[in-house]
Amino acid sequence: QVQLKETGPGLVQPTQTLSITCTVSGFSLTSYYMQWVRQTPGKGLEWMGFIRSGGSTEYNSEFKSRLSISRDTSKNQVFLKMNSLKTEDTGVYYCARDSNNFPLGYWGQGTLVTVSS
Amino acid sequence: DIQMTQSPSSMSASLGDRVTITCQASQDIGNNLIWFQQKPGKSPRPMIYYATNLANGVPSRFSGSRSGSDYSLTISSLESEDMADYHCLQYKQYPLTFGSGTKLEIK
Numbered sequence: 001q002v003q004l005k006e007t008g009p010g011l012v013q014p015t016q017t018l019s020i021t022c023t024v025s026g027f028s029l030t031s032y033y034m035q036w037v038r039q040t041p042g043k044g045l046e047w048m049g050f051i052r053s054g055g056s057t058e059y060n061s062e063f064k065s066r067l068s069i070s071r072d073t074s075k076n077q078v079f080l081k082m083n084s085l086k087t088e089d090t091g092v093y094y095c096a097r098d099s100n101n102f103p104l105g106y107w108g109q110g111t112l113v114t115v116s117s
Numbered sequence: 118d119i120q121m122t123q124s125p126s127s128m129s130a131s132l133g134d135r136v137t138i139t140c141q142a143s144q145d146i147g148n149n150l151i152w153f154q155q156k157p158g159k160s161p162r163p164m165i166y167y168a169t170n171l172a173n174g175v176p177s178r179f180s181g182s183r184s185g186s187d188y189s190l191t192i193s194s195l196e197s198e199d200m201a202d203y204h205c206l207q208y209k210q211y212p213l214t215f216g217s218g219t220k221l222e223i224k
Contacts, residue, residue, distance in 0.1 A: 035213075045161070045204055047213035060212045094160060102151055102167065103208050107160035 002026040004095050004108035011114050012085050020111055022078040022095030029053070029071055033098045034078045036069060039110070040091030051078060085115045119143055119207050123216030131224045136192040140205035140216045145186070149209040152181055152190040155202045164203075165190060197223055 008020040022034070036048040049059035051069045059067050068081045078095055092110040099105025120143035130136050140150065148168035153161035163172045165181035168188055178193045192199055200223050205216040 044218055045206075045215040047211075047215070058211060062212075099163075099166075101170075102163070103213065104151065104153075104161070104206065105163055105166075105172075107162075110160055 002097065002106045004097060004106060006093060006095055006108045006111040008093060008111035008113055010112065011116065013117050014085060014087060014115055016085055017081060017083040018085055018089070018093075018113060018115075020080045020093050020095075020113070022080070022108060024076050024078070024095075024097070027097070029073045029076060029078065033103070034069075034071070035096045035098065035104055036080050037094045037096055037104065037107075038089075038091050039094070040088065042088055048080070087115050089113070090115045118212055119146060119210060119214050121205055121207055121214050121216040123205055123219060125219060126217065127220040127222070129222040129224045130195050132195055132197060134195045136195050136199075136221065138190045138203050138205075138219045138221075140188045142186045142188070142207055146207045146209035148183060149207060150181075150183075150188045151206045151208065152179075153204045153206065154199075155204060156200075161204060195223070199223075 003025045006022050012018050030053050033050050033052050035050040039045050049069050051057050057069050066083045071078045092112050094110045095108045096104045097106040122141045150168045152165040154164050155161045164175050164179050168183045169181045180191050182189045203219045
């Protein structure tokens, strides 16, 4: 069955770079878009960006200058990197896969990221 | 960007009540709207897609409707397990945008 699991650092210092890995199983990354969504106390749920089945990416302009999404299809992993972190970036970060009928049909459990010194 | 205005931000209702939550889109989104349910500590779960279609495994007491730019999620007879946050999402265009959420509590 479709499974997604995020792993992240937990705690990141302000100005540093966040790296999160989403490991998937039950499907191929070359067949589906993979999305990143975060949930923060200040702004709620925010769509961050996606990587297409073909490997190209699109980003929310809110994050565009500091966000990067990539993947390793051989390892069934998708990566999120975001630099210049601020305390407002504290929240839960989710990877999600589109279903056949609509986006964000399957979600990982999320990983909590705290930005603090 | 398309703005989704969700109301109410919170509500409480009794078991068996009919409950309605609404999202208003700032521009035409067709029916490209999803309703998610999110329980504490859990990921959002899609309940309704394309405004009116029930997602797999969702109880039939949940339904979605549209009136102009207003999209509604209705629970016909509230059960205790429905206590959760509910979020709408438009997927007519990127960036995808969410409503601000509704916290549903049981009286």
